[in-house]
Amino acid sequence: MNTRLLLPLTALAGALLLTGCGQTGPLPTFGKAITPEWITADFDGQPGDEYIATSNLQDVVFNARGEVIGWYVKPTAGTPYIKKTNGAWDFSSVKGQAAMPNMVGVPVAKGTAPTFPADRRALALTGGALDPAQPAETSAPQLRTDLAANRQDAVFRYTQGGVSVTKTITLHPRNFKIDVKTDVSGGPAQVQMRFPGLGRADNPRVQAYAVGAASAIAVQGAGTQDVKNVQYAALQENPSQVAHAVIVRPQAGTTLDATLTGGPQGLISATLPASSSLEVYGGKNELIHLYQSGYTALPGVFKPNPFGQISLIIVKLMETLYKFIGNWGLVLVVLTILLRAIMWPLMQTQGRTTARMQVMQPKIKEIQEKYKERKDADSQRAMQAEMAQLYRDYNFNPAGCLSTFIPFPVLIALWSTIRNFEFDSGFLWLPDLAVPDPFYILAVIYLIVNVGQLYVMTRKNPDMFRQQAMIYIVFLYFALTFPAGVTIYIILSTLIGIGQQILINKQVERETATIGQKVEKAPSRQVARANAKTIDAPKK
16 A cells, blocks of 8 residues: 555544544543442433442442343443433443343344343342242342452342242452342242343354263353253353353352253343352353353363463462562562563574664665666676675574564463453552553553654664554554553553663664674675676687
8 A cells, every 4th residue: 555545544543533433432531440330320211220330440320129131342442332311311322232232132223222121130039939020029239349359249139929029149340140039938849030141143052061070061042951060151252352151150059950041142041049149150251260260170161372371480489479569550660670671681692683684774765776777687697696785794584573572472471361361459649550541641651652662663664664553543442441450561661672682782783783894895796797898718
């Protein structure tokens, strides 16, 4: 593509992203992080209020019976999908996000309003007179938020057909775990609690692991399986940053028998005693979140790939550092310095290659200009010979660029680890390292530091600097939406890289200064042959 077109197109793309276009969701509200709270409002458009537990990670919508009718896991933590306009709550961004489906709902066609059918409600009870599709006598729930204890509590009570139900829900805003205690009186000795999912109609894996079993029993596609006395039951999409999982574990001596139903809309029907206690994980089917919530220790829940194995090493190193330092922001600083020190030799090789290329750039341009109009085979061979001689004179090895890719597995795993790690504290002016900086200060520093790095890398080629500088308008958007911990790592790592590159540049310039003089005094053999006179052989 013509570079004259590339720059305005890049700027336009960056401007569109900055205005919130696309499916990534709105930018963080300036100056305000999301505070976990309970919202009482009409969500589904039907008579009566719903009760919404909102946090940085998800928005969970309960009806008056304590049934989950909307379970929305945020693709980017800290994104404010719920807004208050003129004193009224606006839920349109929650319901209309294609990238954030209702985990317990049915797929919504574009341009149509979502529905909340009775058979797609999580935590819904059936058995005896209990039926989520039939009316019940409800009362306003007791709602409480305790941020210091990482709790959002609700107590729901309702009566149906003479059966009384008390459902105590505890959400933990800094992770995806929900505690569910249920007491049923005046009804059957056992009830069934439903867990539908996962909203995308993409045929999730439905499995359960019985206590003492050698392997899990799974259903994927059509079919039903009954599993007695389970250690856990799970609905899981294929692991990724946007994949979801619902995992149910019995607690406090509760015995859980599970009926697993496969297909595009999977279902776990948990048979429980009248008084039961469960722990439910409802969130991302992603390694770091599952590890922090204690679910990677369960057999068959998650099998890390090589990048995941590196991520686990990094997160355990972070936890070890935290025991000594006691501050997650300082842990990130120490971790970045430590990893940059380990990778210093590799970065040194890469930096020297870059520096030598900068020093050689004017001479490369001279050779290219010399043969610009000469396209014949002999001229092209002569140009390649001169370039090869130039590489030898400056001791430049193009294969040195390959060292750039060696640290990539570690860097990718590190980025993924910090991106998904749920920190339990802020740092400096940042209220929470797991969400974007609400004051945009880190984004501005990120832009300045990266433009500075670009200048150091291209200072002898102003044209290249101008061409690439505009790209950082697009990168600025990502800095605005990345968790603050990720941005801190990138900024600090880039600053260390700038310092290392400046040292390398000075060292390489001293080394190549005398080489340049020798090259000018001693023409290459190819050029010498071109200037030599040809003496004809004597005639016989």
